[in-house]
Amino acid sequence: MRKIVTLLIMLLPVYLSGVSSAIAATEETKELASWNEGPSRRAIVDFVKTVTDSKNKDFIPVEKRIAVFDNDGTLWCEKPVYPQFIFAIDRVKTVIEERPELKEEAVFQAALKGDYDSLAKSGAGGIQRLIGATHGGMTADSFDKIVSDWMKSARHPRFKQPFNKCVYKPMLELLDYLRANGFRTFIVSGGGRDFMRPWTKETYGVDAEEVAGSSCHLEYKDGDVYRTEKIDFLNDGKEKPVGICRQIGARPVAAFGNSDGDFEMLEWTKSGAGKGKSLCMLVHHTDAEREYAYDRDSKVGHLERGLDSAAEAGWVIIDMQKDWSRVFSFEK
Amino acid sequence: MRKIVTLLIMLLPVYLSGVSSAIAATEETKELASWNEGPSRRAIVDFVKTVTDSKNKDFIPVEKRIAVFDNDGTLWCEKPVYPQFIFAIDRVKTVIEERPELKEEAVFQAALKGDYDSLAKSGAGGIQRLIGATHGGMTADSFDKIVSDWMKSARHPRFKQPFNKCVYKPMLELLDYLRANGFRTFIVSGGGRDFMRPWTKETYGVDAEEVAGSSCHLEYKDGDVYRTEKIDFLNDGKEKPVGICRQIGARPVAAFGNSDGDFEMLEWTKSGAGKGKSLCMLVHHTDAEREYAYDRDSKVGHLERGLDSAAEAGWVIIDMQKDWSRVFSFEK
Numbered sequence: 001m002r003k004i005v006t007l008l009i010m011l012l013p014v015y016l017s018g019v020s021s022a023i024a025a026t027e028e029t030k031e032l033a034s035w036n037e038g039p040s041r042r043a044i045v046d047f048v049k050t051v052t053d054s055k056n057k058d059f060i061p062v063e064k065r066i067a068v069f070d071n072d073g074t075l076w077c078e079k080p081v082y083p084q085f086i087f088a089i090d091r092v093k094t095v096i097e098e099r100p101e102l103k104e105e106a107v108f109q110a111a112l113k114g115d116y117d118s119l120a121k122s123g124a125g126g127i128q129r130l131i132g133a134t135h136g137g138m139t140a141d142s143f144d145k146i147v148s149d150w151m152k153s154a155r156h157p158r159f160k161q162p163f164n165k166c167v168y169k170p171m172l173e174l175l176d177y178l179r180a181n182g183f184r185t186f187i188v189s190g191g192g193r194d195f196m197r198p199w200t201k202e203t204y205g206v207d208a209e210e211v212a213g214s215s216c217h218l219e220y221k222d223g224d225v226y227r228t229e230k231i232d233f234l235n236d237g238k239e240k241p242v243g244i245c246r247q248i249g250a251r252p253v254a255a256f257g258n259s260d261g262d263f264e265m266l267e268w269t270k271s272g273a274g275k276g277k278s279l280c281m282l283v284h285h286t287d288a289e290r291e292y293a294y295d296r297d298s299k300v301g302h303l304e305r306g307l308d309s310a311a312e313a314g315w316v317i318i319d320m321q322k323d324w325s326r327v328f329s330f331e332k
Numbered sequence: 333m334r335k336i337v338t339l340l341i342m343l344l345p346v347y348l349s350g351v352s353s354a355i356a357a358t359e360e361t362k363e364l365a366s367w368n369e370g371p372s373r374r375a376i377v378d379f380v381k382t383v384t385d386s387k388n389k390d391f392i393p394v395e396k397r398i399a400v401f402d403n404d405g406t407l408w409c410e411k412p413v414y415p416q417f418i419f420a421i422d423r424v425k426t427v428i429e430e431r432p433e434l435k436e437e438a439v440f441q442a443a444l445k446g447d448y449d450s451l452a453k454s455g456a457g458g459i460q461r462l463i464g465a466t467h468g469g470m471t472a473d474s475f476d477k478i479v480s481d482w483m484k485s486a487r488h489p490r491f492k493q494p495f496n497k498c499v500y501k502p503m504l505e506l507l508d509y510l511r512a513n514g515f516r517t518f519i520v521s522g523g524g525r526d527f528m529r530p531w532t533k534e535t536y537g538v539d540a541e542e543v544a545g546s547s548c549h550l551e552y553k554d555g556d557v558y559r560t561e562k563i564d565f566l567n568d569g570k571e572k573p574v575g576i577c578r579q580i581g582a583r584p585v586a587a588f589g590n591s592d593g594d595f596e597m598l599e600w601t602k603s604g605a606g607k608g609k610s611l612c613m614l615v616h617h618t619d620a621e622r623e624y625a626y627d628r629d630s631k632v633g634h635l636e637r638g639l640d641s642a643a644e645a646g647w648v649i650i651d652m653q654k655d656w657s658r659v660f661s662f663e664k
Contacts, residue, residue, distance in 0.1 A: 208581030
C-alpha cells in the first residue's frame, strides 16, 4: 500500500495540472466557436484580452465591465417582421373575442386578415392602437403568462422554430465569452421590456432586471398591477442611452446593435470611454441564404447612418456571411 | 511514513467534518448577530428555513427568491429629515452661484437660511422646484459624481457619520442572510433612484440595476444624457408595485418597509404568494435613545395604516428597541 499511496500523492499535482490544462484547452476551443477568424473575432478577443489585463493601461475594473445588446436583429432574427408584431397579430383574435366592438376598426380587420399592406397604411396611430389593445388591459402577471405561452407555441414562418430558438449562436457565444471575462450583459431593445423578460433568462442568461425596453404605463388598482394601453417609453434611437440610465444606471464599455436605432447607444458608449477602450459593433445582415440580407432599403432593421459612420467612429461591422461559420443552433 | 500517511488519510474525513462544523458554527454565530431572540428573528429564520427546504410544500425555487427593501427608515436613518433633502439644501448654494436669479424665489431663500418652517410652507410645488433645480440641469455622469462627493463629505447632524454609515446593522445582516440563502435583494425606495445608485453597491451590496426609485425625466442631446428638472416618477405608495414591475420585472416573496408608503408593496407581495409563504415586515422606530421613536404623528416615515393592518395581514412588526441588540455599526 505504501508505494501506491506515495505514487498517488506524487501523481496528484500532475493529475490536477492535467485536469486544468484539459479544461483550459476545451474552453479555448469552445469560446466564440461559431466566429470565423477575421477582423470581427479579432476585435472582440483583442478588446477583452486588453481590458482584462490588469497590467495594461487600458485595463477596465470588473465593476465597469458593462456590455449592452440590442435584441431585434442583433440577438435574434427580426425578419420578415419583428416577432413582437407577430405576437400582436396572433393576439388580435383573442382580444376581439373579449371586445367585439374592436372588429369595426380598420387596423383590427387588417390584422385579422393578416393583411400587412393595410396594416402598414394604418400608420403609427394604427400600430399603436394595435399594440395597446393586445399588450394592455390585463395584470402584469397575466401578460407574463400570455407571452410565455405564445413563445412555446408560435413558430417562425420560415425557420419553423420557436422565435427564441431563432437566436444567433455566435452572439450567444459572445454573451458567454464576455460574462466569463467578468462583464455583465444587458439587453437594451426597442422591443417591449415586458415582452422580453419572460424568456431572456433561459434564452440569453439575462435576468429580468437586466432588460431595458419600450413599455406601457402601469397602474396599481384593486391590489394588483395592471397594464394600460398607453405606451409610456419608446426605447429606440436617442432614448436608448436614456433607457440605459433608467434601467442599468451605468455607462457601457461595449455595445452591440444592428440598425440606426442603435446609433446613439453606440455613440454614447464610445464617447463615455474617452481615450480608453470601448467595443462597438453592428451586425450587418449579409446572408440571404442562411438568414436575410438587408440594410439601407429595409424598414425593419434599417441600417444606413451606422454603415456610413462606422469607419470614422471606430465601430466594427460584423459581416454575418463572412464572420459567422454558423448562424443558428438548429442549422444542420 | 506508511503509518503517518494511513493515519492522515483516516483522519481526513474527521478533519474535514471538523472544518465544516467549525464553519457552520461561526456562520450560525455571525448570521443575524444583531437580532435578539424574539418573534422578528424567528419569523425571518422560519421563513428562510421553510422556503429553502426542497422537501417542504412551501419551497420556493431560487429564481423566485426576490426580496425588496425600502431604503429611508428601513435600511438607513431617515431622521431628522430624509438625507436626500439635506443633499438638496446643501446643493442650493452651488446652484445659486450658477443661477443667481433663483435667489429671488422664496423656497431658495428658505433653503439658504436652513429655515425648515418656511420650506415646509412652500408646499409640494416649492419642494419640487427645490428638488428639480438641485437634481437637474447636468449630465447623468456629473450627477453621479456630485452625489458620490457629497456622500463622502456630508455628515448626519446627530451621529456625525457619513449618511451611508447611518445604516441599520441588523438590516445589513438580513440582506447578507437572504443572499446567502439564494435570494436576490432589491431596493425599492421613494427616494431618488439616481441619488441612491452611486453608493448602494458599497453600502448594501446592491447593484445599480437592482435599485428602483423616484426619477426625473432624462434627455439625450449633444451626445450625452442630461437630467431635466421634471420629476417623471414618484416611486411611493401605489407606485411601489409599479416600480417593481418596471425595474425588477418579478413579484417579490419578501418585502421590508417602515412607513405607509410601503403599504401597497407589502400588500402586493403578500397577495402574490397566494397560499404560499411570504415574509412582510415593517421596521417600527421605537428607540429614541439609540435612534429615533416615531410612527403615527411623524411626517417623515409616517406609519399608521401599517400598524393597524399588520396583525390581520400577517405582517411582522420589527420593534427596533426590543429586536435589535445593536442599531448602527459605529455604536460602541
